[in-house]
Amino acid sequence: MAQTQTLDSVLEGDGDLPAISLDAVSKVFGHAGDATHALDRVSLEVAKGEFVCLIGASGCGKSTLLNLVADLDQPTSGTVTVRGKRTSLMFQESALFPWQTVRGNIDLALRLDNVPKSELKGRVRELLEMVHLEEFGDKRPHELSGGMRQRTALARALAQQADVLLMDEPFGALDAMTRDLLHDELEALWTRTGLTVLFVTHNVREAVRLGNRVVLLTSRPGRIAEEYPVDSGRPRRIDSSQVAELAASITDRLREEVRRHGDSPS
Amino acid sequence: MATVQAELAGLDALELAVPRRRSRRSRIWAATWPKLGAVTIALLLWQLVVWSGWKEEFVLPGPVTVFKELFENLGDYISAAAVTLQRAVIGFFVAVAIGTVIGAVVVRSRILRSAVGSMVTGLMTMPSIAWFPAAIVLFGFGEIAILFVIVIGAAPSVANGFIAGVDNTPPILMRAARMLGARGWTNFRHVVLPAALPTYVGGLKQGWAFAWRSLLAGELLVQIAGKASLGRDLDTGRQLPDFPAMYATMVVIFVIGVLVDSLVFGKMERTIRRRYGLIDAAAAD
Numbered sequence: 001m002a003q004t005q006t007l008d009s010v011l012e013g014d015g016d017l018p019a020i021s022l023d024a025v026s027k028v029f030g031h032a033g034d035a036t037h038a039l040d041r042v043s044l045e046v047a048k049g050e051f052v053c054l055i056g057a058s059g060c061g062k063s064t065l066l067n068l069v070a071d072l073d074q075p076t077s078g079t080v081t082v083r084g085k086r087t088s089l090m091f092q093e094s095a096l097f098p099w100q101t102v103r104g105n106i107d108l109a110l111r112l113d114n115v116p117k118s119e120l121k122g123r124v125r126e127l128l129e130m131v132h133l134e135e136f137g138d139k140r141p142h143e144l145s146g147g148m149r150q151r152t153a154l155a156r157a158l159a160q161q162a163d164v165l166l167m168d169e170p171f172g173a174l175d176a177m178t179r180d181l182l183h184d185e186l187e188a189l190w191t192r193t194g195l196t197v198l199f200v201t202h203n204v205r206e207a208v209r210l211g212n213r214v215v216l217l218t219s220r221p222g223r224i225a226e227e228y229p230v231d232s233g234r235p236r237r238i239d240s241s242q243v244a245e246l247a248a249s250i251t252d253r254l255r256e257e258v259r260r261h262g263d264s265p266s
Numbered sequence: 267m268a269t270v271q272a273e274l275a276g277l278d279a280l281e282l283a284v285p286r287r288r289s290r291r292s293r294i295w296a297a298t299w300p301k302l303g304a305v306t307i308a309l310l311l312w313q314l315v316v317w318s319g320w321k322e323e324f325v326l327p328g329p330v331t332v333f334k335e336l337f338e339n340l341g342d343y344i345s346a347a348a349v350t351l352q353r354a355v356i357g358f359f360v361a362v363a364i365g366t367v368i369g370a371v372v373v374r375s376r377i378l379r380s381a382v383g384s385m386v387t388g389l390m391t392m393p394s395i396a397w398f399p400a401a402i403v404l405f406g407f408g409e410i411a412i413l414f415v416i417v418i419g420a421a422p423s424v425a426n427g428f429i430a431g432v433d434n435t436p437p438i439l440m441r442a443a444r445m446l447g448a449r450g451w452t453n454f455r456h457v458v459l460p461a462a463l464p465t466y467v468g469g470l471k472q473g474w475a476f477a478w479r480s481l482l483a484g485e486l487l488v489q490i491a492g493k494a495s496l497g498r499d500l501d502t503g504r505q506l507p508d509f510p511a512m513y514a515t516m517v518v519i520f521v522i523g524v525l526v527d528s529l530v531f532g533k534m535e536r537t538i539r540r541r542y543g544l545i546d547a548a549a550a551d
Contacts, residue, residue, distance in 0.1 A: 072444065112446045113447065132274050144282070
């Protein structure tokens with residue numbers, strides 16, 4: 001039956017097991033007559049240290065899937081297993097606490113993780129440096145640009161030393177230039193830390209720019225349509241021809257999927 | 267990677283708009299002159315009504331007579347206002363304590379919220395003066411009766427502000443808090459309470475207005491011998507009759523209301539709203 005488990009990776013010998021495993025996961029919203037199948041028997045594995053991008057049109061259940069992995073929701077059937085010390089989730093909105101400064105937001109995350117008082121200051125500084133916001137620690141979220149807010153949210157997500165990072169269209173609301181820079185930033189961070197990242201987006205180029213693998217979901221019900229390994233080396237550029245080429249073929253496939261819904265309105 | 271860092275820093279610098287801070291003096295002036303203008307117009311209208319001869323000057327004296335009365339006996343008005351304000355402040359703080367406790371208890375359970383929540387709203391619509399007969403029967407003519415009515419007038423607003431604030435915590439913040447591992451009391455203290463603060467302060471402000479109204483009604487009804495208060499002055503002015511004194515008392519009541527509202531609660535609200543980014547910093551000036 002439905003269950004979500006978080007196993008501690010400190011156990012020796014599970015080094016080869018995937019960080020995230022979904023096994024025939026279904027999620028149904030509503031009841032009998034007007035039930036919506038957000039996810040239909042989705043099976044997916046994300047290896048430790050892998051960067052996987054989930055892509056799909058509206059209603060493909062991408063966010064639902066993230067919520068299940070984040071343990072914010074339970075699957076109707078199937079199992080979700082996360083093997084990691086800690087999972088953190090970033091949203092499209094920064095979801096920073098508006099009454100706290102940048103520093104206060106990160107500090108609170110650390111305190112909620114029971115980081116000893118004596119280490120707080122140093123850790124906050126480290127995290128601010130990691131996202132290049134050293135100078136803006138005393139600003140409040142509303143005083144920052146969207147990109148800076150998302151960098152703060154990233155620092156907060158990393159504060160708890162998560163090894164699995166779930167990202168739900170984190171750069172969806174940013175302008176193109178800021179987004180490109182944050183891609184570089186995230187890529188560098190991922191290369192450095194060996195995080196496992198599951199990244200949801202509706203931007204095909206973004207998915208190809210970032211992922212080791214791009215997973216295309218169908219809409220209503222959400223099923224895995226296709227998986228695309230991305231072979232080009234890093235650091236990548238979003239405007240490189242390799243990225244563009246693969247993105248074009250994924251887009252074609254995605255449009256085909258969207259057309260299917262236009263032909264047979266259900 | 268140095269380029270990315272430099273580019274990010276460049277964007278940061280460009281995106282943070284340079285705040286156009288006006289000088290403190292010009293801000294105060296900008297906030298004050300419309301109010302002064304409104305007061306001048308109101309006084310002018312009052313004077314016009316007097317000049318029109320609608321009522322005898324004895325019944326409706328002009329602003330000059332009233333303000334002369336006010337300044338000649340300023341000491342009396344101040345001591346009466348002190349008595350009234352003291353009652354208001356004590357009653358208000360008791361109401362805040364009770365309202366907050368009720369809010370905090372009710373908000374933790376959905377059943378209590380639907381049961382007590384609507385009753386709290388119902389209490390708010392009940393005119394406080396309707397409580398006085400019962401208060402007098404229960405507590406006699408005295409301070410306790412007045413206090414009772416202030417508290418019952420103000421506490422529901424405070425409780426309601428608290429409950430509404432908690433109810434309106436943005437769901438995305440609750441999800442973020444959950445991901446960060448905030449549960450139970452920790453979540454309540456670090457996330458729910460601060461998220462509720464702006465609405466709670468709105469409730470305090472409304473609670474004060476209710477307390478002030480209830481109190482003045484109470485002072486008209488429950489007059490305690492040997493203790494001059496604004497409410498009692500109003501009634502004495504009418505009965506003597508000393509109409510300039512009556513109007514002067516009204517002016518004092520109005521001025522206190524305006525001052526407390528803008529200097530205490532208005533300031534508190536603005537500070538919080540600005541800090542939370544609920545108002546544009548430029549518009550807040």
